[in-house]
Structures are given as C-alpha cells and as structure tokens.
Amino acid sequence: MEEYADYLARGENPKKLQGFWFKKGERTMARFYHSDLDSLPFPYYGPEDVFLIDNKKIRQVDQNDIIKYLVHTYPTMIARGCPMKCTFCSNNAEDNRRLRIRSVDNVISEIEHIKNQFGMPHQVMFRDDTVMSLRMEYLQEFVSEWKKRVNIPFTSSGVIPNAVNEEKFKLLLSGGFQFVKMGIQSGSPYVRNVIYKRPETDKQILKAADIFNRSKISKLGYMFITDNPWEKDKDIVTSLRFISKLPRPFTLSIYSLNLYPGTELFYRGVREGSIKDPYEWYNKSTMTLKETYFNMLYMMQRNLEVPYWLIWLLTIRSIYKNRIYQYVFKKFYSWYFRNLTEFGIDRRPHKKETKLHKILNLFFKILNLRKVRNKLIRLFQ
Numbered sequence: 001m002e003e004y005a006d007y008l009a010r011g012e013n014p015k016k017l018q019g020f021w022f023k024k025g026e027r028t029m030a031r032f033y034h035s036d037l038d039s040l041p042f043p044y045y046g047p048e049d050v051f052l053i054d055n056k057k058i059r060q061v062d063q064n065d066i067i068k069y070l071v072h073t074y075p076t077m078i079a080r081g082c083p084m085k086c087t088f089c090s091n092n093a094e095d096n097r098r099l100r101i102r103s104v105d106n107v108i109s110e111i112e113h114i115k116n117q118f119g120m121p122h123q124v125m126f127r128d129d130t131v132m133s134l135r136m137e138y139l140q141e142f143v144s145e146w147k148k149r150v151n152i153p154f155t156s157s158g159v160i161p162n163a164v165n166e167e168k169f170k171l172l173l174s175g176g177f178q179f180v181k182m183g184i185q186s187g188s189p190y191v192r193n194v195i196y197k198r199p200e201t202d203k204q205i206l207k208a209a210d211i212f213n214r215s216k217i218s219k220l221g222y223m224f225i226t227d228n229p230w231e232k233d234k235d236i237v238t239s240l241r242f243i244s245k246l247p248r249p250f251t252l253s254i255y256s257l258n259l260y261p262g263t264e265l266f267y268r269g270v271r272e273g274s275i276k277d278p279y280e281w282y283n284k285s286t287m288t289l290k291e292t293y294f295n296m297l298y299m300m301q302r303n304l305e306v307p308y309w310l311i312w313l314l315t316i317r318s319i320y321k322n323r324i325y326q327y328v329f330k331k332f333y334s335w336y337f338r339n340l341t342e343f344g345i346d347r348r349p350h351k352k353e354t355k356l357h358k359i360l361n362l363f364f365k366i367l368n369l370r371k372v373r374n375k376l377i378r379l380f381q
C-alpha cells in the first residue's frame with residue numbers, strides 16, 4: 001500500500017505496480033513470492049498506528065481488541081501455500097501454492113515477541129493449510145522447542161485427510177495440540193476427486209477420522225462445501241450419508257461454495273456461462289447457505305447426532321421429492337431450529353437448549369444404532 005500511495009503522490013500510473021487487481025478485470029503481474037519467510041518481519045499489531053473497521057467505522061485498536069484478537073487466541077502461520085491443487089481454493093489462484101516453511105526458531109520467536117509485547121497468549125491458532133504435511137523431523141523439533149520455550153495449547157485449521165498420520169498426530173498432541181479441523185469438502189468421491197480435484201478416498205478420510213476419534217482430542221471439526229452448481233442430487237445424498245458414518249463427537253462447518261476469481265472453478269463457471277458478472281462473487285459470503293432441503297439436512301447433522309438410518313430415510317428420492325413431505329419437514333425444521341442454535345441456514349448467535357431440545361437430542365442419540373454397535377465392538381475388542 002505504501003508503494004501504491006507513493007505512486008499516486010508522484011502522479012504516476014499505479015498500474016505499473018506488480019500484484020494489483022483493478023476493477024474492470026485489469027490486473028498486473030503477480031509479485032515475487034518470498035521463499036525465505038524467516039526474512040520477513042513479525043506482524044505489527046501496534047497498538048499505535050493500527051486501526052480496524054468496527055461497525056462500518058474506522059477506529060484505533062485498543063487494549064480490549066488486543067485481548068480479544070491476540071491474547072485470547074493468537075493467529076499465525078508456520079507455512080504459506082499448499083501442495084494440493086483444489087479447484088475452488090484461492091491458494092491455486094495466482095500460482096500461490098508453492099509451500100514455503102518458516103524455521104521452528106522463527107515461529108516460536110514470534111510467539112515470544114507477542115508475549116513480551118502483550119503477555120503470553122492463552123493459545124495459538126496456526127492458520128496453516130497443511131500442518132500435518134510438515135516433515136516428521138520438523139514436527140519433532142517444533143514440539144520439543146515449543147514445550148521448552150512457550151508451552152501453551154495450540155490448534156490448527158489446516159489438515160488434509162491423506163496427510164493424517166497417527167505418529168505425527170500423537171507427537172502434536174504431546175506438545176499441546178488441542179483442536180483440529182479437517183477439510184473433507186464432500187462425502188461424494190465424484191465431487192471430491194473430479195470436481196474439486198482432491199485425491200482422498202472415503203477409506204483415507206474414515207481412517208483419519210478414526211485416528212482423531214481414538215485420540216480423544218478435546219475438539220474436532222470437519223468442513224464441507226455445499227451449494228455447488230455442478231453437484232447432482234445423488235452426490236449431495238452421498239455426502240449427507242457419508243457424514244453420518246463419521247465417528248462422533250465432532251463439529252461440522254458447512255460453507256457455501258464461492259467461485260473465487262482466478263480459481264479453476266471460477267474459469268469453468270465463466271466458460272460455461274454460469275458466471276455472468278465476476279464482481280458478484282467478490283461479495284458472496286461462504287457463510288450464508290441457500291435455503292434448500294439438503295442444506296437443512298446438513299445443518300441438522302451439524303446440530304444433532306442424526307443417526308445414519310434416519311439420514312438414509314430422509315434422502316430417499318421418492319420421499320424428498322414429495323411436496324407434502326417437504327412442506328411438513330420445513331415446518332418442523334423451522335419450528336425446531338427457531339429456538340435452538342440456528343434457524344434455517346442463517347448463522348445466528350447460539351441460544352440455550354430448552355428441555356424439549358435436550359429430550360430430542362437424547363432421542364436421536366439413543367436411536368443412533370451405528371454408534372451403539374461401534375461401542376459394543378470396541379468393548380469386546
């Protein structure tokens with residue numbers, strides 16, 4: 001931005017600057033990506049000269065913001081880029097996917113730097129794309145230094161199923177790993193492998209889920225994508241049924257597919273005419289799902305331990321295509337979720353469960369025969 005402002009101040013055309021994307025589709029060459037991430041300074045959080053947008057107004061960062069955004073959970077990254085080629089991911093726009101990794105010392109020095117400035121964070125969230133793809137030797141050094149120098153809990157949102165390795169996972173847990181989120185994206189192998197170009201098989205995903213489940217990690221989350229215009233009903237049904245095969249407990253994050261400019265799916269949309277105006281996609285939120293029957297089933301699975309047989313029943317074509325059934329289901333869904341965590345598919349603040357919700361939750365748990373069967377198998381193993 002500084003360079004951009006300098007260009008404007010000198011009255012020069014900023015379109016000569018690398019790494020810019022202007023309205024009306026003009027863009028300049030991507031900037032050179034730093035391979036040596038250690039040479040970059042740590043992020044500057046002020047509080048002097050740091051501002052944020054709050055309620056559509058710009059204001060200076062204060063102590064409460066520091067506590068809320070940095071001390072409670074400090075966000076940072078060990079590496080940038082990703083070796084995968086998912087067709088929807090912004091990592092693959094602009095050739096940004098080459099994996100570049102910081103040294104262990106550099107990562108931990110950043111946490112020490114934050115500690116000296118604002119106090120020790122309660123936990124660190126590594127917003128990495130592939131934390132478990134890091135080499136074993138790197139993770140060993142990381143865990144050993146982490147315990148010696150900071151020793152606080154840490155979490156990561158970037159795990160891909162075919163990189164999950166029990167040995168690495170146990171090592172991370174021993175260092176204070178507390179919460180893992182894994183991107184599955186779809187339970188349909190066709191959507192995953194062909195549309196999204198993700199190589200995982202169902203078996204690999206279920207194996208990774210089993211490793212997490214057996215480890216008793218305190219929080220575990222899976223991410224799925226919906227509202228994909230290339231997905232057929234049968235793919236969504238496969239995906240919904242797959243979710244109920246994953247061992248509970250877990251949290252579910254459902255995102256509405258966004259066709260980010262520069263990604264393979266974006267160009268496919270342009271080619272096939274489904275993207276008329278690229279700018280409409282800049283403002284689309286991945287958090288707002290379309291109001292469809294299938295999305296309601298996704299959200300039901302998010303909020304309740306819906307047993308496999310019930311999801312199987314609710315996804316039989318002759319049932320879900322029946323208009324009377326759809327009408328009754330939507331009424332029930334609206335009534336149930338209006339008073340609970342999320343109504344419809346809009347994200348709303350969580351409300352407390354009522355007695356009725358607790359009873360229904362219990363009812364679903366009791367009816368979850370697959371879970372009972374798995375427990376019995378484990379008991380007699």
Ligand code: SF4
Nearest residue numbers: 082084086089091129
């Ligand atoms: S694995 Fe995750 S970060 Fe990597 S390309 Fe795919 S979606 Fe993007």
